[in-house]
Amino acid sequence: MTALERLDHTHSGYRSGGARSPGFLSRLRERRAQRDYEASVIAFANALRGEFREACSGLGICHYVQVAAGITIRTPRIGEVRPGPPLRFTVELLPGQEPADFTSKQNGPRLAHTLGGHGLRVEPLAGRWVRLVVLGHDPLADGFGLPALTVASGAEAVILGRTEDGITLGHAVTDPAHLGVQGQNGSGKSAFCYGLLSQLAAAPDVLVAGSDITGLLLGRAWDDTAHRPHQVVGTADIAAHAVLLEDLVAEMDRRLATIPARRDKIEPSMGTPTVLVVLEEFPGLLRAADGLPKPKRGEGVPVGDRIRSAVLRLLSEGRKAAFRVLMLAQRFEATAVGGGYARDQFALRLSFRVPADSLEMLHGTDARRFGQEHANADPGIAYLSGLGRDCERLRVPYLGDYAEYCDRLATHGRPAHR
Template identity: 40%
Template sequence: MKWLRREPTAVDLDSAEAQALRDAWDRACRGAGLVRKVDTVSGGTEIVPALALVDLAERALHVRLEPGMTVGDVRGLAPRIAPYLGAWGLRVEPIGNGASVVVTLLQADPLGTGPLPCPDAGPVLIGVDESGSRLIVDDPSSIGHAVIVGQSGSGKSGFLYALLSAYARYKRAGYPIRVDGIDPSGILLRPFPGSVLGFADPGAVEEYLTRAVAEMDDRISRIPANADELPQGYDYPLRVVTVEEYPAVLRYLDAIDPKMGKRIRALVARLLSESRKAGMRVILVAQRADASLIGGFERAQCSFRLSYRSDPDAVKMLHDADPSVIAEHSRALPGIGLLSVPGRSLIRVRTPWLAGEYAEYVRRVNK
């Protein structure tokens, strides 16, 4: 009865889907260059990292990496591999010592499209990552010098409202912290006394930074003989020096007096290179990290780097990432950033946003 055929069972369909993913994985790795090249007597050949398991329920691939491959290699090429697998993107996590990885196929952006509400209690919320994990900071002093960049409307100001209002909350709870800085628009730092707001007196910018450096030198002179940094306390609180739109500050002062602009750069450079051990932190804010204004030295001193939507060249200066990741980020929705911090691979995050925006920010700082 050759005309009688057996209807495929669920097992057959699963097997077919699993084999289709294996075939797609092979094509994807070859197309993206995730291969180990080996010379043989018959010529060169490419070896694709093998699939140890295809988990259809979780839409996950368990992959054995080839010698010399790292988790970072797979993550870097994930944006190029995902389309072959019919996925929006990939989540790559190591197994054990990193010789294998789990590659989860994401059907949609795990960061979603809506804002992340900002809490008014608990630790400082930096954001959530693509796995849904909250990135929090219990002690603000653990955040090093920071550079935060992004085009207008990309979410940069929203994050700063959330961060600085959290610092104000910590201060009310008894944590020794002081926030002030330089703000050309006079909006961001208006709730914080001691800040230089606007450019009515250009000399006030230099005076402010000169005083900050003098305070740093005084603090360094008071570091105990058995310590390499100044203990925090009410006499010497963590001081956060925020420079809003730093490139605009430099351009304005260069136009008025190029020598003053050079002095400002030198003062900021001293704060970045020496003030951490004195219990001080610098936050540089910019729409774009122009190399001529935020150079390699400044970037190297900033261990916390957060980039919102910007042009690829600007993002590339702050993050070590695959070009396809950087290109995709140039179209990111508001509130989505790329975060580089010590000890972690590049993190794609959705950062918190205050409902009520500026009015809520002022209320939280001043309550």
């Protein structure tokens, strides 16, 4: 509204009925509604202060102070309250308290439930002040679809998932990290990788190679793409998996030998792409290889050992040569994935639904508190740690059914002749 229009507006208000005009009455109503609203916010804030105080003393997020009359309880002070949704309020921590005291596994859900929510998020403000946000429902309860996106280069981030604070996490395949993914049957490991690989399939400087005994993640879906010749699938010829992995090691060695002067790593390009070595259901591959008849003494190395040592070399030396490993397993037990040393090489670790001990095994003792709840997680919900991030819960994007994966690869997959 311009100044002139505003003038006109006020003027017409006077003309059409003076003090009893509809304009005057509506302003009166508006002011009363505003007063009522403010009173209700104050009443709400007072009630919240009471409930918060009770909850904090019940949960021991308080100080016990000895005074002449006995013991008195001090709880963190609430500052500004915004009814939301989501309900938010600022809190001044007592000396010695940490923001995480409100959101710990023990206190977080109880405090949230007392305040009528599902969970809590704590945001540090200045000094000892933090903001508590009461989340109305599990922010990861709703899935999110993966649009038909592809990256133009391995240096661009692909979508890994969305965290509880609504942040979308990305990861570039050129980042120096091998990726380990564990999860029970049907927890969403493969579906996550459908999303990941479909985003990478078009990049001219990325090659999706690897071994897949199930033949679903790699294999037929990649026919007619430049990636397919570097993939071995199925269980009919387990030795072929060893041959492929040894070829990849040979290529890695060739690259390591030709690192340009004054450089300590290969820069990926169309000629020397970042090779993503996918190892779908790797423990299954090792089991199948170890089940083969052993060669006689002096007549070669058992296939299982060949696979183990090739993968170990890719894991320990591959980063400099633009090789990245993406390993999937139901459980990242050291013996199942080629040893504890191999397991330690995964800088980025993702756990879909797993029993509590498996979660702790891959993410360390920090993850212990999430174990019980994560043991029943829905497909697509995972914990991620690594690359400077604490263990955090996220939902991975879902591309749709398997046919959609095939369609996206057929449409976007880098063709064989490029």
